[in-house]
Amino acid sequence: MNYYQTELTRIRNQFFAKEDLIKRVIHGKRFIDSNFSKRLNLNTVAGEAYIAKFHFIRTFKTFYGLTPYQYLTSVRIQSAKKLLRRNHNVSEVCLAVGFESVNSFTNLFKKITGTPPAYFRSSQNTKSNFR
Amino acid sequence: MKIRVTSVMVDNQDKALKFYTEVLGFVKKTEVPLGEHKWLTVVSKEEQDGVELLLEPMGFEPAKVYQKALFEAGIPLTAFNVDDLDKEYKRLLKLGVVFSTPPTQMGTVKLAVLNDTCGNNIQLVQIL
Numbered sequence: 391m392n393y394y395q396t397e398l399t400r401i402r403n404q405f406f407a408k409e410d411l412i413k414r415v416i417h418g419k420r421f422i423d424s425n426f427s428k429r430l431n432l433n434t435v436a437g438e439a440y441i442a443k444f445h446f447i448r449t450f451k452t453f454y455g456l457t458p459y460q461y462l463t464s465v466r467i468q469s470a471k472k473l474l475r476r477n478h479n480v481s482e483v484c485l486a487v488g489f490e491s492v493n494s495f496t497n498l499f500k501k502i503t504g505t506p507p508a509y510f511r512s513s514q515n516t517k518s519n520f521r
Numbered sequence: 522m523k524i525r526v527t528s529v530m531v532d533n534q535d536k537a538l539k540f541y542t543e544v545l546g547f548v549k550k551t552e553v554p555l556g557e558h559k560w561l562t563v564v565s566k567e568e569q570d571g572v573e574l575l576l577e578p579m580g581f582e583p584a585k586v587y588q589k590a591l592f593e594a595g596i597p598l599t600a601f602n603v604d605d606l607d608k609e610y611k612r613l614l615k616l617g618v619v620f621s622t623p624p625t626q627m628g629t630v631k632l633a634v635l636n637d638t639c640g641n642n643i644q645l646v647q648i649l
Contacts, residue, residue: 392593392594392595392621393594393595393596394594394595394596394597394621394622394634394642395595395621395622398622398625398627398632401627402625402627402628405628406626406627406628412628412629415629416629416649419629419649453628453629454629454648
């Protein structure tokens with residue numbers, strides 16, 4: 391074993407020994423990946439993972455660096471960007487990625503990406519017209 | 522401020538271009554001759570407007586010492602994300618790629634380390 395493999399083994403044994411818990415957290419994340427476009431709340435996701443809500447939040451953040459809510463938002467915004475690049479209109483995209491209000495979608499999109507969704511859509515489509 | 526380019530040090534740019542495009546599957550983005558070397562970058566096929574990877578010629582002696590030490594310790598110089606590590610591992614094995622670490626789960630990620638034939642270990646990562 392080289393130095394790196396020795397370190398990987400040490401870290402795995404020290405920090406990732408609870409295999410069952412890890413499997414459940416991964417299951418919770420995959421549930422978000424497959425259901426982000428639906429109305430989701432934390433109780434549902436934690437329930438899917440068979441972990442108590444606050445324990446799920448803490449563990450998810452430890453493994454992925456984001457809370458489940460932050461992760462859900464990030465998946466929704468990434469998906470919204472893809473749809474906006476394909477020239478879908480903002481209210482259509484808002485509903486397709488799981489937001490219920492165009493206002494909250496627009497505010498969150500702007501906060502995360504730095505531009506409002508309508509501007510993002512038009513700038514992306516202007517770019518593609520020049521290609 | 523934006524991150525547009527990152528680099529890997531390579532012992533031979535032509536050999537590196539072949540490996541990074543024909544084996545790993547990246548796409549050449551820029552090739553600008555600069556004397557005996559060139560500004561040579563590749564990008565991911567799926568994100569051609571994304572971060573460029575500069576295949577940087579190894580011209581600085583101390584860098585060779587650093588690269589050799591990292592390589593011998595098995596430490597990856599950098600890492601690339603993949604959607605399905607097991608599938609990618611099988612594909613690359615068939616192409617003759619040598620792995621020092623086969624797919625290994627570390628908590629909520631799975632990783633493997635390959636030899637890029639240009640003096641570096643490269644880590645492939647799948648977020649589970």
